[in-house]
Amino acid sequence: MTTRTLLAGIATAAILSAMSPAFAQDINFATDDAYPESLTYSARQDVFFLGSVTQGLVATLDRAGTYSPFIADDRLVTTVGLLVSDADNTLWVTNSDPGAGIRTSAATQGTLAAIATYDATTGTPKAYYDLGALSQGAHFANDIALDADGNAYVTDSFAPIVYRIDTEGVASIFAQDPSFLTAEGFNLNGIAWHPDGFLLVGKYNTGELFRVSTTDPTDIARVALPEALTGADGIQLLDDEHLVVVQNLGADRIVELVSTDGWKTASIERTEPSALSMPTAAAKAGDDIYVLNARLDTLFDPKADKVGDYVLQDF
Template sequence: MLISRFLRSSLTLSLLGSTLLVLAPSCTDDTDDLSLKNQETITFPNTETKQALYPEGVQFDAQNNYFVVSSESFGTIGRVTDYGTYEPFINDTSLISSVGLSIDRTRPRLLVAVSDPGYNTARSTPRTLRKTARVVIFNSTTGVRTNYLALDKIFRPGQPHFANDIALDGSGNAYVTDSYSPVIYRINTQSAFSLFKQDTLFAPSGPGIIGLNGIAYNAKGYVVTVKSDTGVLFKIPVNTNGTGGDVTKVTTDQDLTGGDGLLFQGDSTLLVVLNKQNKVVRLHSTDNWATATTTGTFTTPDAYPTTLARRTDQEPYVLYSHLNALQSNQQPPVVKFTIQKVRF
């Protein structure tokens, strides 16, 4: 009788174990469950479309768990989920070509660099064409416009301007590059703007050439910016009165021609997107960015990568913009774009 009970118990446990094996989900490192692991490659829009968005800027909205992208061809700000679902978020008439983006997570604000390279024929005018450097600020949750800042009015109005990228410091002040003029603007938290730094070192090498491009703020109290046409990396300290200090060149072992988006990972590591070289490089500095050496390279497809988004401290994503197709008026245009996790 004891043997019989033992056999029945063993049989019951065996059947229960089999059932658990069938019902238990697979939890390996290769899982595709997005609730357990962030998607590595996000292609958008995930529906059939003929709309060539040509996004240049990307940010991750951690509060709402989606990416935000710009559009040089339409100006529209869109939202992108991990599944590649794209939906228009902001379609404001002030957005001729939306370029760089920055999300201020503590306020909440979405700052948009706006220019007019001539790609949005519905909104481009002779008055704005290649003469526009503005930042338009929206509530990052509702999309309501809260401010419109015409930065080009305080430096050579009517001359070449192209607002490109935006960096925020820890207090919420913004620093904005102008690719067609040798200046960096500063916007304080009350939306008052001024010239942060003007220097002939920032001047582009010719008309219509992209000079200053990506910019990033370092918590030690300075900004770093890259000049695309020459591949030079500059460091500019932030003075206590909010102006820029002396400009110094960062000596590197890397060709940074085509330098675009920048992203600090801590104080000593900087990621640099090289759009024409189709790669992202990781630089490390041991002397507070007097010099830097390459510690990693992430090669992309031939997709003209532009900017980076920080999903978590250790999860940078790069945007494949295909802007070279827009610049060359490629037909048919590119209609699918990618946000890709960067792994070195």
């Protein structure tokens, strides 16, 4: 017999179910010739920001898959790393030149390494930092992390350097070590700040993960991993003990690492293959993790058909 209490329980469950957000799902979108490589999410605006390897722009993407150009700045050749700070409504953008952009030039290819900041709501420019001018040689500003005070840290894939831009806007070489650069091509790549006072920095070509103290930049240690994560691109810290690593270079998967000893060591908790080719970046949006399937293999392969459809994969 159906009781009044049971009916009330069923009604309450139905109401709660209707009020609960839908389960996260992949976000499919399309854009001509943009080839987005970078990704960040603003909880303040409930919107994703995407970069562009070819067009050097920044676009927005909503959860319905609507892609809209947002920032067009002639200084930007290839927008590589993006990070939005909702606390001060600032969007940080790394600017480099891998030779695939419409504004690529002999003067900037392989040497450009800069950071531009913008108002995250209006797109109005705020500041511009020429990091490549801090040292000679090849440069490629790649990814960005912010600490709790608002200091920014930036990896250079072509030099053994992590840069720092402090809250006064002073840019400097923060950490420099021979182990950061051991081969041609892309070396340092993804970076994340840990609230215990260190950076986690991935190395693309060797699959290593470094722990770098933010109080003593000479205190650099390799995180012991169960296997080399070759092609480690973007990384996203979920909490003190969990880190998402987006892996391409043939691996084309997403890896969740866990560490219970302050990132002296880490183990693989779970993996998932990418939905499309060459995933490059991850962003946390509420309780969900989205991974950009960038398909850059089709851009750099002269024989491949170029594409315009992409997906933010729910991990």
